Amino acid sequence: PMRSPVASAPPPGVVALLGFEGTDDGVTSQKTATNGTWVVSIPDSRAAHTGAHGVYVEVTTAWRVPNLAQLLLPRYVPRAGRETLLHLSFYARVEKMRSTDPRPTVTVAFLDLHKNFEQLGAEVVPLTSDWQMHYVVIDLKPVHVGHSIRPYLYLGMHTGIYSFDDIEYKEIEIEDGMRWLQRAPERIKRRRMGKFELAFLDREDWPIDYGTAKISLVRHAFPFGVSLRTLGMSGLTVEQYQWYLTTVARHFWSGTIQEQMQWEAYEPRMDQVQETQRAVEELLSWSDAQHWRGSEMGAALLDGGHASKEHWSNKLACPDLKARLHERLLRDLRAFSGRIGRYEVWQGALQWREWLERCGDELFDNAYRWANQADAGATLLSSEDNVLNTLTLTKAEAYHNMVWGLRAKGVPVRGVGVKARFNGEVDASTVKHRLDVLEELQIPVYITQFSIEGLDPAKHAYELEKFLRIAFSHEAVAGVTLGELWDYGNPHPGSGLYGESRQPKPAAARIDDLWRREWHTDVTQEMDSDGAVHLDAFYGLYAYELRAGDRICAGEIELTPPSAEAAKVYGFHERPRTFVVKCDWEGHVHFPVWATPALIALTMVACLISCYRKRTDLLHRQGQVRSKPIRTSEEE
Template sequence: MLPKTLFALTALALAANVSAKNVMTNGDMEYGDGGWYLWNNPDGPATVSSKIGAPGIGFEGSQGAVVSITAKPKDWWGLQLQPPKFLADTVFYELSFKAKADKGGSINAVVQGGPPDYRQKTSSSFTLTPEWKTYKMKFLPDQKGYGVNNVVFQLGYLTGNVYLDDVSVETVDESFDVNWYKNSPARIDSIRKQNLTADGFTPGDTVHMALKRHAFPFGTAIAFYGKMNDSLETWYRNTANKYFWYAVPENQFKWPEYEPKKGKIRREELKKYLDFAKAYNWGFRAHTLVWGIQKYDYDKHFGNQGSCKEIAQKIHDRIDRDVKEYKGRITEYDVWNEPIHETYLFDKCGWDLLDSSFVWAHRADPSAKLYVNDYNVVAMGETERYYELIKGMLDRKVPVMGIGVQCHFNGGKVVPALIKERLDRLAELGLPIKVTEFDMGSYDRGFVFSEEERAEQYEMFLRSAFSHPAVKGILFWGFWDSRHWIPGNGGFIAADGTEKPAGKRVYDLWHKVWTTNETLVADENGAVHFRGYPGLYELKTKKGSQSKNLGTLE
């Protein structure tokens, strides 16, 4: 049974079948600068000048805009070119614009709300070139009205002359696949089930087969704070094991946590996580070897200090030492976290650091699976820049082996048609995709929907991700309110340990909906054949029971 939201999506599908209509006025600036505005954050402004609606600077000599940036703003969002506001309905739209930049660089196209918080609702990120190109992104307004879904162009990554023209916001025609979600049950049955055989029985035996745990990785970030024998810690571990079977340590393998001072390595802390995974027979991935963020005192960590040559050597030594040490125990790594957003090390020392880190990790353990990981690339529309980054690495024969998509939805809602489009694009790279950090809610505002809405949103996301053939694993970024980076109510288990509606929905999907539970009779060869989900099965006959792994991950 699909959630109630499906009916809303069906309505959207009908609404999308309309002729394209441009709802933005003066996007081509043929009426001068009317409705346009350049916002320069006074708290750390850029050094900038601009011409908007001037003749001869637009596409093919038409009227357009040029923003000349001598020095970047303090924050990447601190310089914004804002076109006229538009009247939005609850239908899908496509933003289209032409742009170029003398020095190249990245531009963010953002749909944001109005006052008081100007909340970012969705965004896409594009790499500009010195030649005019057309860029596009689809979005679904979460409000109706004038000015509540404003488009802005964030220019804080750029310097030099940036040109913009022919901005339009058009309704999306019927070619956009908004019906994809309702076919998810059939798609899951097709791509996730296999023809399985269990043998070793006596011919004629009645065999009851029950799936106990999927082979498909479904997991969570975990955080241990007490001793293993503490009652609270035991509850936490057992609760995690009720819902999940795949782990990633939330913080303990991040370099400043793992080695806060040079040579002072917290191996015993990480060992708790590896021991947990072994005791509960969980899968395990390590997050992360390198993260260039300059917040949370990461800027003070010794790995960020010194010349570029010294920084590169420290990164090499960290990767070489730790990947070799955990060879055979850790088989999957996020090598570099958030490369398209946290660019400090690249801005300082060059992008070769990214390629080199993967090469060093592969040399240290050729059998390990090496992932790149970033946010806003599926939950929002910054897909294209991520695609281009990874494609460039593949073209250069860099051993990147998997694509991590974080899927922090913040205050936004799940829109399956957009998720499909973004996953489809990344899947073109031919690498496995893992949802590495799924949650909803924002750090400063908490969870903004009702608990029943959260349950529907969780189900919609899990169905969307599990039914996409390129997705090879799904991990939540925590599950319990008291150990969640989104304060107050980020998890689906409340602080007092009670299960929220979303927790029940998650459990039921994996244990009641996506399950195999059959009774068959062994054939003349003592085997039973059936179609089911690959994983760990309990096989019962009158003579007893046994557990056996059946099927393989494709």
């Protein structure tokens, strides 16, 4: 007799393949209410994607609640001694019962049977009439090792004829987030610091090899900011608002106008923008007075009509909405060109789709094109929330795919905005691996509206520091903006750096310790024979002061990362980058240590002849006692 064929081994990491060929493969069904009806058939030839059979489900009367009709998939027991991603993929299609029915969905949920059916995560997956592969990825922690984790497919929401096939379980071991976090200092050194040589030259371009130089970081190149409100939007008294701005300036060097430039707030009535434009101008004038750069200021513009359903823009027909949106973006971005350098053009496009479902995705794409038309120098961001704090990776991957698709079409999205709001502890692994997904886009990631609530002040400070270490050490992150400074009127209670009584909380001291001590460069050196100061420094703006007797050469200089082309190799190099500081100092004669007396005498005679020829000029020139801030340049 012929030998039966041996099934090929599954791909690496695959722990289960459900093909439903002559068996139900352990899939069962149950309904938990009687107000809906369905038929489930496993295996069934009508639902085959590959092979001959699949899972056939016909929902004739919907329950209108997803989890009232359930398909129970086989249990998965994580056995690795470390954190694991469970990648659940499946092929699915659906036929509507009526053409007017809403688009059917399936909710994929993961329950921990070991912990009384606790739901670890769930994702709603829209289905189409064509076979498509879908997947949901969940992050299982070491505490889940040995637990029975059961995936469920909830089908109670919509009527339809559903087909499922080729369900695959794949496990991927990943690095523990806390172990990764312990190596943050070496990543910060590599990503946020560089080797530099500051060469000080006198008027005649001779090296200044005498005196003492002090170099101190004034402001990081990495923008660390807070969400800003205008006086009108803050709800504060003038005295409270002055304290608010003064305190902001004490801790931050960047800010984002999150509310005032949203369309419904900026133009509450059609063509009425004078008052709100003046309020934004006043806030920007304040930021100018703090010497914040325009490139470090941000603003949020649109949310697809979600926040204010009664705003006049939501009542426009699609052609009129398109025309008014075009006009709005050109007008407002041109008004603030050069003063606001970063825009969250459209927030929440993955979930707030009122305009897009009504007028099409072209409106979304064009919003970025029009913003770029108005201010080609601005960094244009997308913006989504609930990306960093869910156990399932689906939102991060959906966000990645959305931005990837936009850029593939030539839409000028230049950065990824991620709202980072946490209720309770920050899970380092969850945040790290979601940022890893977004890093694949190879454009900067900006953390916005970062807040942590639901913790006592000491724990809040610890978790805030943990998140900042994650963000500052991650290759993808280009800036962090906190959501709230103050707990007074805070919609996210307890997330501010200051309590309602204006008393600083432990978190305020913690961030100052990070930015002013641990992540700070302050160097004092005697000048060497080359007239240079050598230092390992964070990228940013520095104040320098060179003193020699009563002479002072002082000013500011930017110690910048390599050019954009070399961005992937930021950090320490074999050869330090040289920056030149020109001081308005008289030169003096330099003799090498090997010079003989005869050579010195000959040099002095030549100097006397030269001095005689310039005696008239020298009679009217005086030694510089105090130099002005001097322009600086990098020596290529």
